[in-house]
Amino acid sequence: MSVDNRRTARKAVTGDSAPREIRRRPKNRRAQIAAASAAAFGSLGYHGVSMEDIASGLGISSAALYRHYPSKYALFREELLRVGKAMTESVEVGADGEPSAPRERLRQVIDALVGATIENRPSITLVRWEGRYLDEADRQTLDEQQLSVLDALGDRIGELRPELTENDRRVLRATMLSVITSIADHHATLPTKALVRLLGSACLAIADAPLPPAEKTAEVPVVVEIPDSFKHELLLRKAVELFHDRGYPNVSVEEIATAAGLSAASAVYRFYRGKSDLLAAAFRRAAERVSGAIGPAVAAAPNPEAALTDLISHYVDGSFAERALTFVYYTEFQHVPVEERTALRNIQRLSVEEWARLLREVRPELSPAEARFLVHAAFALVVDLGRSFDSAPFAAQARVRLLMQVVLFGRPAAE
Known part of the structure; x- marks a missing residue:
């Protein structure tokens, strides 16, 4: 502790063993709290953080934290609107x-x-x-x-x-x-x-992207019907839809059971260990959809650009067909069981690395890190355009594919 943040009281009685140190509250404590809460929320999400977590990270008591902010929501709100304002002002x-x-x-x-x-x-x-x-x-x-x-x-x-x-x-x-x-x-x-x-x-x-003509009507993805007897698959779909609509923390096992036509929450446990197991299954499916396409695309394509172009089409097709799953994949990772996260991260990392490797063969001027940034950006635009415009004709698959190509190659793919 610096001299500026402390002072020593005089001994009240001769023979006191040591002077008593009186701590002063740092002048920038509120800024420290905001920074710590931003890091915590960014890492674990709003529902994954408590006031006690933030206080502990700062080495202060919960009571001291509540002197500055009345609730976790107040911290959360302040940080989001601060960042939103910073982007606006920029x-x-x-x-x-x-x-x-x-x-x-x-x-x-x-x-x-x-x-x-x-x-x-x-x-x-x-x-x-x-x-x-x-x-x-x-x-x-x-x-x-x-x-x-x-x-x-x-x-x-x-x-x-x-x-x-x-x-x-x-x-x-x-x-x-x-x-x-x-x-x-x-x-x-x-x-x-x-x-x-x-x-x-x-x-x-x-x-500069030369956008293809907008579709005349909205694209309606073909949804594969799941027979009621396939409860394992039906539960997974209904859980993903609920997680997408309301957020994982706000969905109960009872609600998933009802959506899947089960009479009681206990019936879910015949198929999954719980809500977190359903989320992990959804993540595995989304991750494997991307990773599983890489080998066949590379094997069938005459060159790296053609392979990436095929992978782009596969990624867009899958994302449009399963919009809710794609969105959940981006928003709920912090709620995946800890024991599943390492395996999922490895699948994600390897998929990005393979896309980046192919991209560097097309654009050798890119560093490995630059290629990874562009791959992540190309993935993100698909989910962002989907949640912004849903199935609007002017954001149809042909346009999304071209925009992925432009982000990765710096231009549309070669014919």
């Missing part, structure tokens, strides 16, 4: 400081947003995936903040490409924001300048 460039060329104006906004995202990387994951746990009024504030960011990107895209329709601009701006904020979905590292350059180049390639 794109508010004054007219006097803007370049005149449309491409440079877009690049200026992109670089500013990338910088704010890197600076707040541990908490960006909260904005991406945990905002649904905000109260309605706070969630509306966060949505307005995000819309301001999207509007800034969309305005610059419109200046650069005035021929685009409003829906085209919406797709491109959402893709850019997804690529930038995807750095919160993983722990790969790059020096800041290199990361700004990489994400900026990817976003400019997105701005």
